Amino acid sequence: MSINGAMTLVVEGCKMPVNMIGTDEWPIAEILSIKQCEDERGGRCLYYVHYCDYNKRLDEWVSEERLDINRMTLPDKQSKDRPKSIVPMWNIPHNESMLVHTPTLDSTSRASTPDKEVLAASRRSETSAYPATPTSRKRKLLPIDVEESSDAVTTPCPSPTPPTPHVPRQSGSMTTDRSHDDVVTRMKNIDLVEIGRYRIRPWYFSPYPQELTSLTVLYICEFCLKYVKSLTCLKRHRSKCTLTNPPGNEIYRKGTISFFEIDGRKNKTYSQNLCLFAKLFLDHKTLYYDVEPFLFYVMTEFDSKGFHIVGYFSKEKESAEDYNIACILTLPQYQRKGYGKLLIAFSYLLSKCEGKTGTPEKPLSDLGLLSYRSYWKESILEMLLNLKSENGEAPQVTINDICEETSIRKDDVTSTLQQLNLIHHYKGSYCIVMSREILESYHRSMTHRRISIDPKCLHWTVKDWSKRKW
Numbered sequence: 001m002s003i004n005g006a007m008t009l010v011v012e013g014c015k016m017p018v019n020m021i022g023t024d025e026w027p028i029a030e031i032l033s034i035k036q037c038e039d040e041r042g043g044r045c046l047y048y049v050h051y052c053d054y055n056k057r058l059d060e061w062v063s064e065e066r067l068d069i070n071r072m073t074l075p076d077k078q079s080k081d082r083p084k085s086i087v088p089m090w091n092i093p094h095n096e097s098m099l100v101h102t103p104t105l106d107s108t109s110r111a112s113t114p115d116k117e118v119l120a121a122s123r124r125s126e127t128s129a130y131p132a133t134p135t136s137r138k139r140k141l142l143p144i145d146v147e148e149s150s151d152a153v154t155t156p157c158p159s160p161t162p163p164t165p166h167v168p169r170q171s172g173s174m175t176t177d178r179s180h181d182d183v184v185t186r187m188k189n190i191d192l193v194e195i196g197r198y199r200i201r202p203w204y205f206s207p208y209p210q211e212l213t214s215l216t217v218l219y220i221c222e223f224c225l226k227y228v229k230s231l232t233c234l235k236r237h238r239s240k241c242t243l244t245n246p247p248g249n250e251i252y253r254k255g256t257i258s259f260f261e262i263d264g265r266k267n268k269t270y271s272q273n274l275c276l277f278a279k280l281f282l283d284h285k286t287l288y289y290d291v292e293p294f295l296f297y298v299m300t301e302f303d304s305k306g307f308h309i310v311g312y313f314s315k316e317k318e319s320a321e322d323y324n325i326a327c328i329l330t331l332p333q334y335q336r337k338g339y340g341k342l343l344i345a346f347s348y349l350l351s352k353c354e355g356k357t358g359t360p361e362k363p364l365s366d367l368g369l370l371s372y373r374s375y376w377k378e379s380i381l382e383m384l385l386n387l388k389s390e391n392g393e394a395p396q397v398t399i400n401d402i403c404e405e406t407s408i409r410k411d412d413v414t415s416t417l418q419q420l421n422l423i424h425h426y427k428g429s430y431c432i433v434m435s436r437e438i439l440e441s442y443h444r445s446m447t448h449r450r451i452s453i454d455p456k457c458l459h460w461t462v463k464d465w466s467k468r469k470w
Contacts, residue, residue, distance in 0.1 A: 010034070010047070010067070013075025017068040018049050021060060026068060028052045032059070032186055048187055055366055056283055057203030059188065094403075094410055097396040098423070100384055101433045189213040190280060194231075196222035196308055198333045202280035222308055225273035244306030246270065246298045252346070254457040256302045257310075259346060261460070264291035264314075271296055274312065278329045284363050293317055294326060297350075299343055301334075310334045313343050317465040322409075324351045324358025328368060338450050340371040341378075345453040348379075352407040354462050359409040374445070376416040379406045381442045384432065397432070 012033060017026035029049035037046055046061045190202045194217050212218055212229060219234040220227050223243040228234050247270050248262035264271040271291040296314045300307035311330035316323065324347045330340045351358035364372060383405045387395035402413050417423045422432050 009074075010045075010069070010072065011075070014072055015052070015075075016072040018051070018062055019066040019068075020051065020058070021062075027054065035061075050186070056186070057281075059186075094399040097398055098430045098432050100387055100395050100397055101431060102385065102394075102439070190218050191215075192217045193220055193277075193280065194218070194234075195220040195277075200280075200332055203332075204280060204283045206276055206279035208276065220277060223306060224270060225277055225309075227273070227276075245300065246307065246309065248296075248298075251460040252453075252458050254454050255451075257342070257451065258300045258302060258307055260298045260300065260307075262296040262298060264294040264296060268292065274298070275314075275327075278312070278327065281329060281332060282327065282365065284365060297343075297346065299339065299346070310339050311343050313347055315347070322351075322356050322358055323361045324348065324356075325360040328360065335367075340367075341375050342451055342453060344371060344375045348407045349453055349455055349458060350460070353458070353460065357403050357407050357409045359412055372412075373416070373419070376408060376412055377420060378442065378445055379408065380413060380416055381434070381438070384434070385439075385442075 010031060012031055014031045015028055016031075018029040019026055029051045031047050032050055033048040035046050035048075037044060044064070046063060047067065048059065048061050050056060050059045185205045185207075187205060188202055189205050190208060190213060193200050193202060199217070208218065208227065212227065215229055218227055219229070219231060221234065221237055221241055221243075223245065224241055224247075226237060226241070228237055245258075246260040246262060247267045248260045250258055251261050252259035262271060262274075268291060271294070274296060275291065293316055294314045295317055296312055298312040299310045301310050302308075309331065311328070311334060313328035314326045316326055325344075328340075328343055328347075330343065347360075348358060360368070360372060380402060383402060384397065387397060389395045399410055399413055402408070403410050406413070408416075417432070420438060422434060422438070424431055424433050
């Protein structure tokens with residue numbers, strides 16, 4: 001069969017190797033959409049592909065030359081969901097003391113297994129198991145005409161009566177129910193956005209008005225986040241817009257870094273615009289119709305022109321499961337500079353002020369999961385290394401002690417200790433053993449840390465939202 005004849009067999013849902021741009025790789029990709037375009041060679045087709053083993057932000061339009069038609073497979077009539085594997089958790093009592101064994105970095109030998117005396121930890125008390133996975137709650141996504149979007153973390157919260165399909169709940173998660181995804185929402189609909197002095201290529205779909213999706217560039221005011229269709233409209237808007245910082249209260253400032261607390265009820269338009277813009281870079285999180293139950297904490301960088309948004313996180317005013325983050329995002333132009341961990345650290349500082357332990361809503365994005373794992377590791381190791389020994393013996397600590405000091409939830413503490421292989425069981429007792437490799441990795445990361453949160457710079461009062469009217 002000729003190439004042209006084979007191309008007529010390509011339909012949406014087909015899978016085949018596709019040459020990924022900028023590489024010599026040919027990963028398997030799925031055809032999501034096909035469109036006709038005109039050029040100097042006449043009419044031809046472009047294909048929107050999703051690389052099956054890669055994040056959706058790499059999806060792109062490709063020409064037929066980059067398709068391996070000879071290895072094409074037609075779409076399956078039925079797709080079967082694969083069961084998700086569950087990682088077993090250690091059944092560690094929260095209040096059991098564990099000896100902390102820390103090697104010296106100048107030692108030439110690796111940390112050995114603690115001897116019999118070191119492992120003589122206190123006996124186990126009654127056990128309490130961790131849930132293998134956090135409870136999740138689903139939400140339905142409705143089409144809307146308002147402006148909004150949000151970032152990297154979410155989990156739904158169980159309610160006695162599940163919400164009626166197609167009716168948005170008045171509180172809860174920013175998680176998208178992916179079961180009703182269609183081809184439109186799986187494809188990027190904005191080519192470029194300009195905000196401040198940056199032009200950014202979006203990663204995901206965001207439900208901006210349909211008439212804006214055909215623009216070459218979407219222009220956004222970096223202070224109020226209003227979107228307009230042209231540079232002329234943006235200049236006209238900026239001549240009238242008086243904002244030089246996010247609306248709301250500035251609750252933290254150190255150097256050029258500030259945090260603003262924004263009430264979704266009092267600043268509804270800004271909050272919706274923020275979520276709509278953030279959805280361009282978030283796949284699993286979204287909430288367009290109801291921002292009133294949420295608080296938004298926007299991190300900015302100050303210069304002579306004003307406070308420029310770097311990233312943000314949102315949280316529920318009242319969370320049944322004490323989630324301290326609903327969505328979190330560092331804008332692409334500020335990534336890999338330590339701002340992500342700064343946002344995470346600030347969320348845990350607020351939890352500490354509230355006297356609670358917190359955890360982000362799930363699922364986390366791939367980048368969000370990496371940031372959280374790194375933060376949990378550094379925070380827990382820092383706490384363990386600051387423990388003081390008494391009478392020359394190894395210090396003792398419980399899971400509850402770690403949670404109280406770091407404000408990290410117990411299952412996150414346990415999973416981090418397990419992932420780092422720090423917990424060892426010996427003769428009926430648990431102990432924590434840190435290897436030289438773990439310590440060296442920790443000290444390297446601390447050396448590269450550029451910025452950190454200073455609790456003394458926080459000016460914030462804890463609010464009891466159960467006694468307030470949103």
